[in-house]
Amino acid sequence: MTVDWNPAQYHRFVEERSRPARDLLAMVQPTATQRMARGVDLGCGSGELTAMVADQLHVADMVGIDSSPAMLADAQAHARPGLHFQAGDIAEWTSLGDHQLVFANAALQWVPEHDLVLRRWRDGLAPGGQLAVQVPANAHMPSHVVADQVAHQPRFLEAFGTAGPPLDPVAHHVLAPEDYAVLLHDLGFVEEEVLLRVYPHVLPSSRHVVEWVRGTTLTRFQKRLDPDVFEAFVAEYETQLLDVIGRHEPHFFPFRRILFWGRLPG
Ligand SMILES: C[S@@+](CC[C@H](N)C(=O)[O-])C[C@H]1O[C@@H](n2cnc3c(N)ncnc32)[C@H](O)[C@@H]1O
Missing domain, CATH: 1.10.150 (DNA polymerase; domain 1)
Structure with a gap:
């Protein structure tokens, strides 16, 4: 049986979910030219965050990738020149090493073997490229x-x-914060920041x-x-x-x- 993601259900707590996304975006450093040529949002969902990342970081060519037809259908509403959405498996994503940004908010936890996946994502980055990832740890x-x-x-x-x-x-795929720190170091990232953060949500x-x-x-x-x-x-x-x-x-x-x-x- 195939049940796709439900964007409406996911968006019921959009304000709460957007806080970590905004924190993640704030971790990305502006480039010297204040403009990035290529970026990717892996597990982009319905695309509003992809658009926010592209706008705030002035990414000339931004692609959002997701495996959910329902999420991608919603994401198309945000498409414009320089911002595209396409189907794909984030576990397999890599590129020719020409991206300045690999961004993934609340998506990496769905795939196993983060050491291998993050190596592929690293391979997709150009020299000086930045990786920014947020995963639940609950x-x-x-x-x-x-x-x-x-x-x-x-x-x-x-x-x-x-x-x-x-x-x-989350229990089987997500690593400890210090394991991500070691992994980033081993993958050749010369600058890094790893945060464990508790978000205080007050629900009705x-x-x-x-x-x-x-x-x-x-x-x-x-x-x-x-x-x-x-x-x-x-x-x-x-x-x-x-x-x-x-x-x-x-x-x-x-x-x-x-x-x-x-x-x-x-
Ligand atoms: C919790 S949502 C996050 C969406 C968006 N990044 C955000 O922060 O609003 C996780 C997304 O990851 C996508 N996803 C999960 N596993 C995936 C995979 N292996 N390949 C591509 N997308 C995947 C789901 O379809 C879903 O849209």
Whole structure:
């Protein structure tokens, strides 16, 4: 069963999600000419961030790449001369070493083997090129832990079949902040900055945590379950999650993220 990303669900918390994106953008250093020739936004989603990056950094030729047809369809609204969107797999992306910027906000966590993927991304950079990446680092939080507990209940285990429940990509793919620091060094970045940051979100109620993760981590279960079974999964998830985090209005939702930036020698 194929279930695409849902841009509307993802955008329900657009203000909260845009803060780390803006922080990541601020980590990129202006170039001496104040203009970048080529940049790429990997896992660009619906494209507004790609446009913001292109505008603020004066990127002459910016491409957003994503594998979701629904996200790319929305992204096309931002296309203009010098800003394009195309389908592709960010795990395989590289170029001839002619990019001044590789940017990836909240996307790298979906693919494994970050050492290999970041090597490919590094190979796509020109001398002096910059890499800027943000990934969630919240796999230990109830929002993720409870999802996996529910997935292992017998009735859902059966629905996932012999392949078993989908793994949590944040738990299995995302490295420790210091591992990214070492990796950037080993890949030849002569300047780097790695931040572990907690974003303090105040949601209208505890139930809104469910709505938040429906647009992100729960999509991996949605892809594997029939619609009625998925709705039963979400209902059980909500009950168990609220038992753990409590029922509050408003609800304080801390969200840990890693932001890292590096520049190659010029
Ligand atoms: C959480 S959204 C982030 C979107 C955007 N970067 C932002 O910050 O608003 C993650 C995006 O990564 C894309 N994605 C996940 N795995 C991918 C892959 N292997 N290749 C290309 N895109 C991928 C999804 O389709 C989705 O649009």
